[in-house]
Amino acid sequence: MYMLKSQLLAIFPLISSLCKTSTAIITTIITTTQIQSSGSAIPISRGIGALSIEFCYILDYLGDVDSPNTFSRQLLQNIEDRLGAPPIIRIGGHTQDVARYCENCTSTLANVFVPGNDEAVNVTFGKGLFKVLNNNVPSKQQFIFGLNLGQDDVQFPLAEVVAAEKYLESKRLRSFELGNEPDFYNVQRPDGWNVQIYAQQVIDWIFQIQSDAKTPLSLQLGALAQEPIYMGNFSLVELGEIRVAATLGVVTSLSDHTYPFSICDCR
Secondary structure (H helix, E strand, O other): OOEEEEEEEEEEOEEOOOOOOOOOOEEOOEEEEEEEOOOOOOOOOOOOEEEEEEHHHHHHHHEEOOEEOHHHHHHHHHHHHHHOOOOEEEEEOHHHHHEEEOOOOOOOEEEEOOOOOOOOOEEEEOOHHHHHHHHOOOOOOOEEEEEOOOOOOOHHHHHHHHHHHHHOOHHHEEEEEEOOOHHHOOOOOOOOOOHHHHHHHHHHHHHHHHHHOOOOOOEEEEEEOOOHHHOOOOOHHHHHHHOHHHHHOOEEEEEEEOOOOOOOOOO
16 A cells, blocks of 8 residues: 655755855746655755756756856755755656757757757756766755656657666666656647546556666656546546556655636736
8 A cells, every 4th residue: 555655745846046144036836746655755955945957958958068057056056055955856757758869979968959849858967967967966865757658659768768777877867757647748749648548557557667777766746737637537536546557566755737817826
């Protein structure tokens, strides 16, 4: 039986500044809860704060190979100095679902944009991205790494996991996350997409990826955004009823996205 741990991880997609004498300006909270098999409630950790960065913009925040963004690194270090660890960074969002790993590409990360869209419609990244994650951050930094579920080809996330195992230091990886806001996939998968199909795809893909991986996976499940009533109970509760986490045995956190007015219309 799985019980929710009382320790929460609040992930903030935008932080404009955080210096030792300033406060953070934060919008849109994504909350995750760690899972444990048993145990009593514990105090909320001082490390509750975390950040979410859109996949295509990760180099803007962290810099490139041998060219770190020293401003961002100092901000993360300031948080570590206060809390004992830097905030976990989730690399994901919409563009994790258009990202593909390229073993022989020389560029760290390449984006393709179209007019009128601030997010890349295609992202290609090479092994250099893992060098950035290894070297351009404080020593205790960890990441939740978003995998491509949106393009409906298991070879894409499989290649990402294999590359991460090869090039990303194990201490850097908190977990993988398969897909971003899959409750919106009915737009790109209009033929009967629902929570049951999603759950089975996650189970099938994670088992396949795990069979090719050299080390046990750690998975953040969910990354849902809509209210369940709009998508036939597409919710973390329903995923629990389907026993996705229990079946996989590698789910270490759950993720549910919250945006302004998504809970109530307070106009």
